[in-house]
Amino acid sequence: MGVGAIVRVDAPGRVVFGVVMDAAAYDETRLYTAAVLRQDPEEPLQPVPLGEVRMATDDDVRMALRMDGYTGGNRGTGIPVGTYGSAGLAAPVYLDADFLLGPEAAHLNITGVSGLATKTSAVEFLLASIFQTFPAHKGSVAALCFNVKGPDLCFLDQPAELSTEDLASYARLGLSPTPFDNVRYYAPCKPDGVNLNTLRTHPDLAANTEPLTWGLREVLEYAEVVLNRDDLDAKADAFIDFLADRVVGRDFQAPELHPQEWRVLTFADLEAFFRAIFDSLENSNRGDIWRTHHIATIRKVRNRLGNITTRAKGLVTDDGASNDLPWGAFADRSVYVVDVASVDPLAQDLVFARVVSKLREHLERRDLGVDHVVVFVDELNKYAPADGPDTYVRKMLLDLSERGRYLGLVLFSAQQFRSQVLRRVVGNAGTTIYGRMDPDELATAGYATLSPATKIKLATLPKGELMVRHPHFTQPVFLRFPRPCVLSGREGVERFPPAPDLPFDEAVARQLRSMDPGIATDRVRAIVDGRREDDVRRALARTRQLRPDDVLAYFTAALGRRVEPELVTRRTGVIPLRGTADPYSS
Amino acid sequence: MKIAHLADLHLGFRQYHRQTPAGINQREADTALAFRQAVDGVLAARPDAVIVAGDLFHSVRPTNAAIVFAFQQFQRIRADLPDAPIVLIAGNHDTPRSTETGSILRLFDELGVDVATHEARRFSYPQLELSVLAVPHEALAQAERPVLRPDGSARYEVLVAHGEVDGVFPSDRSTVEYGGALVRADEFGPGEWSYVAFGHYHVQTELGPRAWYCGSLEYVSTNPWGELRDEAEKGVAGKSWLLVNLDTGIAEPRPIIPARRVLDLPRLDGSDMSAEELQAAISDRVAAVPGGIADQVVRLVVTGVPRHVGRQLDHAVLRGWKAEALHFQLDLRRPEPTRITGVGAPGRRQTLPDIVQDYLSRRQLPAGIDRAAFVNEGVELVASAERELAED
Incomplete structure (x- = not known):
């Protein structure tokens, strides 16, 4: 018996289930205080009778946590989340998929101190559990994870060695201890455009790791993300809207510019367009206004947009080549990991905003490829803080938590300090998990409903244990979950050390090898030797987009044949044709 | 540093049936005349280099007259501008489908013209600090295209190519020459060259800074009316070649005075007109x-003309106009058929007199007929037939 133990009180005509919330000792006497989980029958509600108190059995746990309502039968919706253990018991505990992934409630939030492998491990285990047990009649499900620090989520497809205890726990929960079958990694490039900006660069892992690169169109759709700085005003917004609606990707006619017809597709085109506006204003002496936009506003927008290609170089390309997530072709039980751990915060904002917005758009149109998507975002203290500026990412996370469940868009989020996260974001989470907590955090108002003993238990939780709140559980419950069957970030980096940044040609070869392992570096080196890096990057992007059968042949063709210069010396002609009149003379 | 940019000469192009006194197709002679005029202009302007961006000839096997004429004109340039490089590439019209056919353009190599027929060639003229990447149609039609980038070897770097630049041609494509290789703008990077000289589209069009289609010198496509419309939309006044200053990037159109005008007369609406009207x-x-x-080459489109009205026109007068003009096309278009499609729940079913009345009130009538009386008479005729049937 201890804090968190589930107990059963039997009385004539009534059974009451409770969970121990507090305890006190008086010499040899122990006084336990339990909160009621469930009464049977529930009506009429009566005081808890005096009766014999016993530790709960498997069936008692199932009844106490109301799991009898959603587990078992053909259309059960239980998702194993861990085992409840007390006095040698290891009773499986299930979350209700309807309350975890919608439509009744949705979202999950995890709080816990760093370094105890609670937050990331719990999400990894729960995702594996969802993928294995999400009922077929509820549709398809995929996960999109943002890796925001270190190698945390970089090895989801690599198996870990599990202890006998963990294996037994998997068996108890009816789960298979295997890593994720279908994982695809996306990471922006480094500024050289070919080396990936991720810790998952070991050659053995290259097959499912792709670059994430966007062009002007992709960026301008979400210009407000990267431009929502204090110095941007309504006038700049209006000019950006003008660019997005009238200029970019369209045939734009401007008789006053040189040339008069524009088709702006890339950042390079956009720069030429800005230059043409400035030239036009300078040459025509028509003042400082171009189409109602002041030249200062135009310069400001040009500077901000130009800044994107500098700060987010590697994610944003000048020449418009893009490599994106498979919008419209998401696969059931697949994980898509977007690694933004090492990129500039501006680029992180852009990635968050665009990826989630695209998810929402596709789910609204029901053409994403799956019915539900779990989005995992760590470090909510950074991305959705209670205080601080109202950034686009924060607004997006709020919108996701408030509206997402109607669309099948589910937010799994984690942070160290729940009290310092935007209240509406965590408040909308139907299920909440707590790992070991910082005592200072427990002292904040949000934890006032917990008993002192529960707080002490939370502050001293061992690794692999957590406290769960779920709509079906009337009181928080302490559970143990097995270690996820994937390599942790630290183990992964030790087993698959990141490859050092390669010289340009070797990095290109490595990316080509991810599509065709038989491609030799020497051949690629010979092909790209002397070529401009921009051209090579463009050819690589086209090869990646098409994924042809003969990768090297396509890449070589896309790169184009070199035309060697021919020195032409002065040519002498021949004498005119004699006796031949102009055949067309009248 | 100035270059002359010409393209789409289509020598040997034939259209309509009129011949010159020498027995040559009149439009073929017109096309030659335009080229001769352009060469006159080039010699007067004295550029440092001459670029012909494809489709010198209208066909792979041009007429002998066209070959001799082209040879004479290039010989004139060669003789008058001995130091000016002449770069000639093959377009889709003068590229044979099989390589063993051989290209007639190689003949001009003997004149000191630098010719690219199948493969891209980069001509380097150190005395002019000029490098020209010449990319014929065939080079762009291959799977492995040449890299369309300057090599940084010269002060002036010019790209000359023949193909369809993606996104430039009009969306209805009625004036687009078929068979051109598609080129994406990012493939050649317009901002990186001193000048990009494109051929294939017959309407002079600026592709971007220092990049142009110079257009043809005559209306040598199967749809001259579409060309006229495109020119009007783009504000292009007739045909011209371009004299380009590589230092300033300014391309100056040098107009061609056509041998005859191509006229698309303002449309007429012939609805409800009698034949006389x-x-x-x-x-x-x-x-x-x-x-x-x-x-002249003339077209007049008249819309809303029922067949019986067209038949009643004065065809002797029409034949006179056809004889007078080089080509006179009276394009009579029938009225748009009116289709009535029912939607929603079925309404009252029409009786036979209803249907007759409805049809007669819409039918085209010769002028001078009172429609109301015509409809009444028709309806009465049907009604009397029904009465007779009932009596039987």
Whole structure:
């Protein structure tokens, strides 16, 4: 018996289930205080009778946590989340998929101190559990994870060695201890455009790791993300809207510019367009206004947009080549990991905003490829803080938590300090998990409903244990979950050390090898030797987009044949044709 | 540093049936005349280099007259501008489908013209600090294209190519020459060259800073009316070649005075006109052509003309106009058929008199007939037939 133990009180005509919330000792006497989980029958509600108190059995746990309502039968919706253990018991505990992934409630939030492998491990285990047990009649499900620090989520497809205890726990929960079958990694490039900006660069892992690169169109759709700085005003917004609606990707006619017809597709085109506006204003002496936009506003927008290609170089390309997530072709039980751990915060904002917005758009149109998507975002203290500026990412996370469940868009989020996260974001989470907590955090108002003993238990939780709140559980419950069957970030980096940044040609070869392992570096080196890096990057992007059968042949063709210069010396002609009149003379 | 940019000469192009006194197709002679005029202009402008961006000939096997004429004109340039490089590439019209056919353009190599027929070639002229990447149609049609980038070896770097630049051609494509290789703008990077000289599209069009289609010198496509429309939309006044200053990037159109005008007369709406009224309206349109239609290429589109009205026009007069003009096309278009499609729940079913009345009230009528009386008479006829049936 201890804090968190589930107990059963039997009385004539009534059974009451409770969970121990507090305890006190008086010499040899122990006084336990339990909160009621469930009464049977529930009506009429009566005081808890005096009766014999016993530790709960498997069936008692199932009844106490109301799991009898959603587990078992053909259309059960239980998702194993861990085992409840007390006095040698290891009773499986299930979350209700309807309350975890919608439509009744949705979202999950995890709080816990760093370094105890609670937050990331719990999400990894729960995702594996969802993928294995999400009922077929509820549709398809995929996960999109943002890796925001270190190698945390970089090895989801690599198996870990599990202890006998963990294996037994998997068996108890009816789960298979295997890593994720279908994982695809996306990471922006480094500024050289070919080396990936991720810790998952070991050659053995290259097959499912792709670059994430966007062009002007992709960026301008979400210009407000990267431009929502204090110095941007309504006038700049209006000019950006003008660019997005009238200029970019369209045939734009401007008789006053040189040339008069524009088709702006890339950042390079956009720069030429800005230059043409400035030239036009300078040459025509028509003042400082171009189409109602002041030249200062135009310069400001040009500077901000130009800044994107500098700060987010590697994610944003000048020449418009893009490599994106498979919008419209998401696969059931697949994980898509977007690694933004090492990129500039501006680029992180852009990635968050665009990826989630695209998810929402596709789910609204029901053409994403799956019915539900779990989005995992760590470090909510950074991305959705209670205080601080109202950034686009924060607004997006709020919108996701408030509206997402109607669309099948589910937010799994984690942070160290729940009290310092935007209240509406965590408040909308139907299920909440707590790992070991910082005592200072427990002292904040949000934890006032917990008993002192529960707080002490939370502050001293061992690794692999957590406290769960779920709509079906009337009181928080302490559970143990097995270690996820994937390599942790630290183990992964030790087993698959990141490859050092390669010289340009070797990095290109490595990316080509991810599509065709038989491609030799020497051949690629010979092909790209002397070529401009921009051209090579463009050819690589086209090869990646098409994924042809003969990768090297396509890449070589896309790169184009070199035309060697021919020195032409002065040519002498021949004498005119004699006796031949102009055949067309009248 | 100035270059002359010409393209789409289509020597040997033939259209319509009129011949010159020497027995040559008149439009073929017109096309040659335009080229001769352009060469006159080039010699007067004295550029440092001459670029011909494809489709010198209209076909792979041009007429002997066209070959001799082209040879003579290039010989004139060669003789008058001995230091000016002449770069000639093959377009889709003068590229044979099989390589063993051989290209007639190689003949001009003997004149000191630098020719690219199948493969891209980069001509380097150190004395002019000029490098020209010449990319014929065939090079762009291959799977492995050449890299369309300057190599940084010269002060002036010019790209000359023949193909369809993605996104430039009009969306209805009625004036687009078929068979051109598609080129994406990012493939050649317009901002990186001193100048990009494209051929294939017959309407002069600026592709971007220092990048142009110079257009053809005559209306040598199968749809000259579409070309006229595109020119009007782009504000292009007729045909010209371009004299380009590589230092300033300014391309100056040098107009060609055409041998004859191609005229698409303002459309007429012939709805509800009798044959006499329509004949008069057409005559007015023709008479209003400044300078008359003699020896011109003319089209007049008349819409809403029922077949019986078209048949009643004065065909002797029409034949006269056709004889007077080099080509006179009276394009009579039938009225748009009116289709009535029912939607929603079925309404009251029409009786036979209803249907007759409805049809007669819409049918085209010869002029001078009172429609109300016509409809009444038709309806009464049907009603009397029904009465007779009932009595039987």
